[in-house]
Amino acid sequence: MNDTIKSIATIMKDLDGILLFPHTNMDGDALGSCSALCLALRSLGKKAYVMINEPVPKNLDFLECGCTTFDDSVLDDVQLSLMIDCNGMNRITGREKAWARGRLKGCFDHHATKAKEIRYDFARIEPKSAAVGEIVYNVIRALGVEISLDIANCIFTAITTDTGNFQHSNTTSRSHEIAGHLYKIEGFNSKVISALIYDRRSKEALKMESEVISNLDFYADGKLAVGKVTQKLLKENGCTLDEADGIIQKMMSIDGVEGACLFKETETNVRASLRGRTYANMAAAAARFGGGGHVLAAGCTFFMPLEEAEKTLIPVLIDTVNAQGTK
Amino acid sequence: MNDTIKSIATIMKDLDGILLFPHTNMDGDALGSCSALCLALRSLGKKAYVMINEPVPKNLDFLECGCTTFDDSVLDDVQLSLMIDCNGMNRITGREKAWARGRLKGCFDHHATKAKEIRYDFARIEPKSAAVGEIVYNVIRALGVEISLDIANCIFTAITTDTGNFQHSNTTSRSHEIAGHLYKIEGFNSKVISALIYDRRSKEALKMESEVISNLDFYADGKLAVGKVTQKLLKENGCTLDEADGIIQKMMSIDGVEGACLFKETETNVRASLRGRTYANMAAAAARFGGGGHVLAAGCTFFMPLEEAEKTLIPVLIDTVNAQGTK
Numbered sequence: 001m002n003d004t005i006k007s008i009a010t011i012m013k014d015l016d017g018i019l020l021f022p023h024t025n026m027d028g029d030a031l032g033s034c035s036a037l038c039l040a041l042r043s044l045g046k047k048a049y050v051m052i053n054e055p056v057p058k059n060l061d062f063l064e065c066g067c068t069t070f071d072d073s074v075l076d077d078v079q080l081s082l083m084i085d086c087n088g089m090n091r092i093t094g095r096e097k098a099w100a101r102g103r104l105k106g107c108f109d110h111h112a113t114k115a116k117e118i119r120y121d122f123a124r125i126e127p128k129s130a131a132v133g134e135i136v137y138n139v140i141r142a143l144g145v146e147i148s149l150d151i152a153n154c155i156f157t158a159i160t161t162d163t164g165n166f167q168h169s170n171t172t173s174r175s176h177e178i179a180g181h182l183y184k185i186e187g188f189n190s191k192v193i194s195a196l197i198y199d200r201r202s203k204e205a206l207k208m209e210s211e212v213i214s215n216l217d218f219y220a221d222g223k224l225a226v227g228k229v230t231q232k233l234l235k236e237n238g239c240t241l242d243e244a245d246g247i248i249q250k251m252m253s254i255d256g257v258e259g260a261c262l263f264k265e266t267e268t269n270v271r272a273s274l275r276g277r278t279y280a281n282m283a284a285a286a287a288r289f290g291g292g293g294h295v296l297a298a299g300c301t302f303f304m305p306l307e308e309a310e311k312t313l314i315p316v317l318i319d320t321v322n323a324q325g326t327k
Numbered sequence: 328m329n330d331t332i333k334s335i336a337t338i339m340k341d342l343d344g345i346l347l348f349p350h351t352n353m354d355g356d357a358l359g360s361c362s363a364l365c366l367a368l369r370s371l372g373k374k375a376y377v378m379i380n381e382p383v384p385k386n387l388d389f390l391e392c393g394c395t396t397f398d399d400s401v402l403d404d405v406q407l408s409l410m411i412d413c414n415g416m417n418r419i420t421g422r423e424k425a426w427a428r429g430r431l432k433g434c435f436d437h438h439a440t441k442a443k444e445i446r447y448d449f450a451r452i453e454p455k456s457a458a459v460g461e462i463v464y465n466v467i468r469a470l471g472v473e474i475s476l477d478i479a480n481c482i483f484t485a486i487t488t489d490t491g492n493f494q495h496s497n498t499t500s501r502s503h504e505i506a507g508h509l510y511k512i513e514g515f516n517s518k519v520i521s522a523l524i525y526d527r528r529s530k531e532a533l534k535m536e537s538e539v540i541s542n543l544d545f546y547a548d549g550k551l552a553v554g555k556v557t558q559k560l561l562k563e564n565g566c567t568l569d570e571a572d573g574i575i576q577k578m579m580s581i582d583g584v585e586g587a588c589l590f591k592e593t594e595t596n597v598r599a600s601l602r603g604r605t606y607a608n609m610a611a612a613a614a615r616f617g618g619g620g621h622v623l624a625a626g627c628t629f630f631m632p633l634e635e636a637e638k639t640l641i642p643v644l645i646d647t648v649n650a651q652g653t654k
Binding site for chain 2: 165166168171172173174176179181183189191192194195199200201207209210218250253255
């Protein structure tokens, strides 16, 4: 179902009134790609907005660039609704009405799983692209738009966040080639963007993270690391759950750790984030409790006290990290 | 004094018996660049070694590739001694005898400050290159050597470590272009290399780091963060001082922090690592106590108890972070 970049650009050139939809829990790739494309469309004189219904995460606020709106009647006529970094209605919940307004529907994504409920007028799904920012970069070029500094900052954020700063295995030669082009834009400075994304953490969040790390439990000869973000800890430090996002990556940086589990206690349930390093099939472990995800990055939710969730999940995870080579 | 890559390659093609010298306290760029070049020279049938006199850091052990030696008489005839990622004798202390053996002397570096005591037969010093790995990449290509997977891993490590994973402001379009080429080498996987560099930390080091972070002090309305790595903390966690290396970067990730100071207590003295974010002139602050460095990354040493060192340095640092725009 992939249309060519060229044919997509040809269609888009003739449209005006465009709403761009990043996925719920927007990240650097979703919002960066939306804003980059929105700015490019506006530079062509078109009316375009990034349609959101949740606040932009603080560390990504610089990506707004005047593009985002909560108002689903911001445009009189919506000729195109375009999903970015997602492709199913369950990823844009709460924005269905705005989505429905688009006379045409389009999609740029890099997730391989395709939702069936939408018939797109055009779509470009590239599972091999590390970031949708790479697709959007190509579309912007095909639209004949010069990459401005703001657009460059958005694209860089999209790529650097989705590739784990060019370290994850999804990174490709193309990711670097595009990044390399961005450095040629007058005024571009990766350090400035990087500091905005990563260097605005609160003292409290860092302290909370440190306490979780100081109190990790290890099982299976150190192959399994387990951490806990309790409501008590969050309240003591005045933190919210999303500030615990980086902890599991830290747990995975420990020598000998094959699997990590971070329990996150909410007001109503306990979420477990799971990561594997090379062989631990965390998707299978999560699936046993109604969860899911990728083999090496999965999650599940428990509606029971934290202690019970631990007793339920940890034995399964011990088996998972002990089961070498059964992926 | 810069020779062209082409002229350097022409000279090197005719030489055999080559010793490569990374700087003391070798890092990913120094060792990665040395090993990459050593492997390239060996692939041309030449005898070449990387001359060291300290153990390779654990997280860089995969860069050895059979190249390193402690034996300064490993070669009967040394036609070339080549300094990599440094250019002065004070950066290769303890290896002066081996250095002297080279009939010709060469240098590849990206530090702008040039030592005057050595007359190089050829040198290539590129302060605008983020990593010496970029220079070495060019030399290897000019030597007509195909980039092998081992060479690619060494070059990637050199560039990714010296650019802070492509985030620091020294990163250029060229850094990304070269990285982009490496992905075209059969078998290259940045994630594998990245995990070797970053994901082999000890539980104890992570715990020690967490304790330092949990106990940071803040001054000047949060603009100055001060941390302490004491001998007591190191002993309690069974850690060495070099395992505290990443802490100051974490301190700089805190919102509103303009300057950070990490005191590191050794058996005999107290070292202070200093970082500035945008304007804090840490080199000037360090210079007041006989230290030095770059404006935004400097250090100094105190021969007094930690508490006294704090009392001595912190007032100066408060002035430094309060003196906006005086860089």
